[in-house]
Amino acid sequence: MTALIVTQGTLWLVLAAVAAIVLLLLRRLRGLYRRVAPLGALVPTVPSVMRLPRTGFVTIAGTDLTAGGERDDGRRQLLLFVSGSCPVSKKMVPVTVNFCERENLDLIFMGDETVEEQRAAAQALRIDGSRFVSDTETGRLFGVDRVPFAVLLGRDGDVEARGLVNSREHLESLLTATETGYASIQSFLAAHPHALPS
Structure with a gap:
C-alpha cells in the first residue's frame, strides 16, 4: 500500500514538472517569435519618385500597355x-500571377535588358509577352537595384509599397503596408512593440 502511494506521488510530481517545462517552453517560443518577427519586402534604396504618371509602354510582343496615373478600371497595379x-525570379513569376489574380491587381512584368534578352527571359520565365515591358528608366526611378523587385501602384499612380520579394509573404506585406499606412512590417512593429504576443 505504501509503495502504491509513493508511486502515485512520484507520478504526480513528474506530471507537475512536465507541465512546468511545457509552460516555460511556450514562453520561450513566444519570445523567439517576437525576435524573429515576420519580415516584409526589403526596401533597399530610396526611389527618385513616389508616383508614376500615366505612362505608355510598348511590350516585347509589340502591343501598347499603360502603367501609372489615374486608373479607369479602379484597379491597382503591381510592377514586378x-x-x-x-x-x-523564375520561382516568383507563378506565385505573383496567382497572388495578383486573387487580390485583383493588374500585373506588369518589367526588365531592363535588351528586347532580345527579354524575349528569351519571357520564354524562360513563361511570361506572356503582352504583359512584359523592357524599360531601363522606370527601374531607376523606383530605385530597383536587384530582382525580383515589386512596386505596388495605387489607383492614382502613387507608390503604395515596394521592395525586394522572394516569397508570397513578401507580396502580402506590400498590401499590409497599404492597409496599415506603414512602409513595411518592420516599421509597424517598431511603432507598435506590443503588437506581437510577449
Whole structure:
C-alpha cells in the first residue's frame, strides 16, 4: 500500500514538472517569435519618385500597355521587375500571377535588358509577352537595384509599397503596408512593440 502511494506521488510530481517545462517552453517560443518577427519586402534604396504618371509602354510582343496615373478600371497595379537569369525570379513569376489574380491587381512584368534578352527571359520565365515591358528608366526611378523587385501602384499612380520579394509573404506585406499606412512590417512593429504576443 505504501509503495502504491509513493508511486502515485512520484507520478504526480513528474506530471507537475512536465507541465512546468511545457509552460516555460511556450514562453520561450513566444519570445523567439517576437525576435524573429515576420519580415516584409526589403526596401533597399530610396526611389527618385513616389508616383508614376500615366505612362505608355510598348511590350516585347509589340502591343501598347499603360502603367501609372489615374486608373479607369479602379484597379491597382503591381510592377514586378524580373530577369531571365535570376532563379528567384523564375520561382516568383507563378506565385505573383496567382497572388495578383486573387487580390485583383493588374500585373506588369518589367526588365531592363535588351528586347532580345527579354524575349528569351519571357520564354524562360513563361511570361506572356503582352504583359512584359523592357524599360531601363522606370527601374531607376523606383530605385530597383536587384530582382525580383515589386512596386505596388495605387489607383492614382502613387507608390503604395515596394521592395525586394522572394516569397508570397513578401507580396502580402506590400498590401499590409497599404492597409496599415506603414512602409513595411518592420516599421509597424517598431511603432507598435506590443503588437506581437510577449
